[in-house]
Amino acid sequence: MVERLGRGPASVSELAEPLDMSLAGVVQHVRSLADCGVIRTRKVGRVRTCTLRPEALKAAGAWLASQQEAFWKSGMREIARMLEDEDRTRRGKQAGAKARKERRA
Amino acid sequence: MSSRIQARVTHRFNASPERVFDAWTRADSVRRWLTAALKEMGLEGDLREVRADARLGGAYCFSDMRGGQEARHWGTYLEFDRPRRLVFTWITDESEEADPSVVTLTIEPEGSGCIATLVHDMDAAWADYLSRTEQGWGRMLRAIDAPIAASHA
Numbered sequence: 001m002v003e004r005l006g007r008g009p010a011s012v013s014e015l016a017e018p019l020d021m022s023l024a025g026v027v028q029h030v031r032s033l034a035d036c037g038v039i040r041t042r043k044v045g046r047v048r049t050c051t052l053r054p055e056a057l058k059a060a061g062a063w064l065a066s067q068q069e070a071f072w073k074s075g076m077r078e079i080a081r082m083l084e085d086e087d088r089t090r091r092g093k094q095a096g097a098k099a100r101k102e103r104r105a
Numbered sequence: 106m107s108s109r110i111q112a113r114v115t116h117r118f119n120a121s122p123e124r125v126f127d128a129w130t131r132a133d134s135v136r137r138w139l140t141a142a143l144k145e146m147g148l149e150g151d152l153r154e155v156r157a158d159a160r161l162g163g164a165y166c167f168s169d170m171r172g173g174q175e176a177r178h179w180g181t182y183l184e185f186d187r188p189r190r191l192v193f194t195w196i197t198d199e200s201e202e203a204d205p206s207v208v209t210l211t212i213e214p215e216g217s218g219c220i221a222t223l224v225h226d227m228d229a230a231w232a233d234y235l236s237r238t239e240q241g242w243g244r245m246l247r248a249i250d251a252p253i254a255a256s257h258a
Contacts (some may be wrong), residue, residue: 061110064227069112072223074145076116078138079128083120 004073005052006094012048111227119124122188122212122219129210130159131190135167143169160232165193180205188212195225208258 002017016026030050033039038056077085118125123148139165144150149170155164159182166179170246180194189212194205206227 052224065110065112067227068225068227069114071142071146072114072225073110073116074142075138076114076221078141078145079125079134079139080118080120081115082123082128082134083118083137086121 001026002038005050009049009051011049015050037096084094111229112227113221113223115220117218117220119218123216124217125212125221126188126191126210130185130187132157132164135165138165139169146225158182159185160258183207184209202230 001019004010004015004018012026013023015030016023019026021097022031030039030041030048033050034041037053040051040053042051114241125146128138132155135157136152139155140150140152141149141153151170152174153168153170155167157163159165161182161184163185164179164181166177168175168177170176176197178195178197180196182191182193184190184192191210191212193208196202197203206225207222209226211222213222
């Protein structure tokens with residue numbers, strides 16, 4: 001629905017058309033989107049027209065950035081973990097070799 | 106009304122800049138940490154293809170399964186200055202090819218380790234967004250839609 005509104009304003013029935021949803025469900029969804037400020041609606045005669053609010057798109061952009069940031073953050077964390085694992089393995093091998101050498105001596 | 110949005114992350118490593126740089130550009134390393142990172146993000150972390158032609162102008166790609174579908178990510182290395190600086194395009198959909206987002210990784214030595222800073226620069230031009238609503242941004246907008254729809258399903 002939000003995606004459709006990204007292409008321009010639409011009436012509630014236009015929004016409902018491609019969706020596999022009851023009209024009541026669509027009306028409810030429109031109300032939720034309006035309540036949380038994603039869209040603006042205006043009724044002219046019997047037709048209610050919905051428009052995406054630019055502020056919502058800005059918020060969406062911030063959301064996208066935060067999602068991407070979370071992804072790179074866990075990437076960095078996992079790289080650190082991987083390198084620490086490598087260090088541990090290497091230290092383990094060195095310690096093992098040293099112990100064997102000492103036993104032989 | 107073109108504008109950019111940026112994601113920025115800094116991390117300190119107890120490892121040399123070379124090792125951190127290689128972790129980003131070697132396919133076997135990328136597979137290891139990416140599997141864990143994707144899982145951490147709540148995704149399946151089921152990596153399929155991971156390729157990296159680690160050189161200037163070289164291409165990389167990886168794909169992972171998300172709900173039975175293969176999500177592909179790809180790009181090319183715009184700058185390849187081991188171990189200081191790596192710049193690559195980050196594309197998740199064909200519609201982004203013309204104006205891809207760009208990731209810049211800078212690695213500076215610090216003490217016995219290094220500090221890596223990553224900046225992911227993305228286009229936030231809404232006019233442009235309108236032309237590619239079907240993909241990319243559309244996917245994100247659907248993601249906003251879904252929980253709202255689910256809340257009164």
